[in-house]
Amino acid sequence: MPSLGKECPVTEIARNERGRALADYIAEAAGRDYPAEVVHEARRALVDYLGVTVAAAFDETVKPVRYLADRWQASGRARIVLGGTTTPAIAALINATATHAMDFDDVHYLGAGHPGGPCWSTAFAVAQENGADDQLTLGAFITGFEVMARLGGGGVPGVGRKLQRKGFHPTSVVGRMGAAAVACALYHLDAGKITNALGNAATTAGGLVGSFGTHGKPFHAGKAAMDGILAADLAAAGHIGASHLFELENGWLDAFIQDKNVEVPPLDFEERFELLRNGYKLLASCRATHASAQAAHQLAGQFDLAEVETIEAQVHPGALVTAGKLSPRSPLEAKFSVSFCVAMALSGYRLVWTDFSDAVFADAHVAELNGKVRLQPVDGQSPASAHVIVHLRNGATLRADTNVILGHPENPVSDVGLSEKYLSLTVPVLGDARAQTLLDAAWTFGAKGTVHPIGELLAGDW
Structure with missing residues (x-):
């Protein structure tokens, strides 16, 4: 270059x-x-x-x-x-x-x-x-x-x-x-x-x-x-x-x-x-939080949250630029906090769009864990990877790794997975039939003639 x-x-x-x-x-x-x-x-x-x-x-x-x-x-x-x-x-x-x-x-x-x-x-x-x-x-x-x-x-x-x-x-x-x-x-x-x-x-x-x-x-x-x-x-x-x-x-x-x-x-x-x-994302937060949250998901349920001493998240340095908010002040800011997303994942939340709510943001367990997360930037580490290490009060440690984030082109989401994500987002808004018709139009786009059917399906006067 x-x-x-x-x-x-x-x-x-x-x-x-x-x-x-x-x-x-x-x-x-x-x-x-x-x-x-x-x-x-x-x-x-x-x-x-x-x-x-x-x-x-x-x-x-x-x-x-x-x-x-x-x-x-x-x-x-x-x-x-x-x-x-x-x-x-x-x-x-x-x-x-x-x-x-x-x-x-x-x-x-x-x-x-x-x-x-x-x-x-x-x-x-x-x-x-x-x-x-x-x-x-x-x-x-x-x-x-x-x-x-x-x-x-x-x-x-x-x-x-x-x-x-x-x-x-x-x-x-x-x-x-x-x-x-x-x-x-x-x-x-x-x-x-x-x-x-x-x-x-x-x-x-x-x-x-x-x-x-x-x-x-x-x-x-x-x-x-x-x-x-x-x-x-x-x-x-x-x-x-x-x-x-x-x-x-x-x-x-x-x-x-x-x-x-x-x-x-x-x-x-x-x-x-x-x-x-x-x-493509399967978590509704900043991309820089995904690798750490994906690793933390692997550890959820494996320990008593009250026994956690500290949590170490080894991340690419760029994660601190776009998602380094250590003390987010709202659910929206939480999307740009590696530490908060790790805490959510360890608490069992999936980090889908409905999880970034006032109720989850007020969860005392998540807030407590967020305060125990220590971000460690690692030069040379891939932005698509992360390592999460949970240190327990009894001296034991638990570790999980993300080598390549799910959704990355080297670890892609399948067509079925994309359709499932789409339906989870649109069915509550459009209903089953309209959401499915729109999905079918998207999967055949470029082969049927005009863009107007999609525009009509997206109209607000149904």
Whole structure:
């Protein structure tokens, strides 16, 4: 991977090389053939997206955004999940906020954040407005995912993880570029206008890790989708954006990572699909809590909680950046606390979305155990692994290990497992028949014609 600022001297010919590569890739979305396994993974991402978005459509983090849409009264054909229709940018803002509201959505384990919310919300909003067929919509989603994953990927030394260490949320930063790519593909923009759209998206990028544990984090996903559509709309209308912002000198990375200490992934679109390395959550908390909680689950019920002296959680150092809240003040903050999630798991809670409630947060046993957890960052340890060691008062110790988190592409959730997660989230909201019909539509998306049946199933007037 090239390091930031280490390429050859910039010339006018080479100045926009990365920008041109991005624009050309996006412009070719409609005519690209996608391998069957990539189409299938896109459908897996859609199943997960629909499940978490439906379940959180009226979450406390989403209600204020829905309220604003009612006030603005913007007309359009883009569906608000379990609501009416509006203009695409507003629908995408609401829906992507809902997708990320429970922190239960998909995750790019190499650092680009949570692509499903910005990319799928943009895809449906624009396609519903324009009447695009589902094959084009599927291709647009894949294209946006690939762009977002390349720009924010690279693993621990790469862009997304470095952004986190600098205090920025990758979903918010590169989510704008992913959403812009989706919208540009659906608008059939040429490479010149796509370049302008990407420049518009880059100049709006932002989103702070300091917002984690508040309504601000899911809003990051919603605003990324909204700004991606706005960037594409402006470009389609002739707005000129900076064309050099994706180069390794004087671009967006220079602004966000000013020490240049980062390995930038190549734009190797022809070599592989990053979508095949997407991950899915079975715990409704920050990804950085999962490995420790999964290990703690193995130890639940094996000892008397009153006999615990201390609990040691050996974690990747990045876990302390995004989930290092030792004394969370609310159920929402608890999602970003490795120690609290370990305490919940040891107490027998599954860490599904209903567990992050006032009742569980007030559980005295969980609170007591949380105070006994000691986080030990281990340099060189995989972010997908963790080790939990329980020290008892009698001197005995119990240990459990997570080598690779369930849901990681190296330890994937099965199609059946994704369907079960989806149904657990949607049946209480939609009922059995409607939830199953929507699930069937997701698993066949891209083969039947238009996006409208899914929009109709998500209407709020059933």
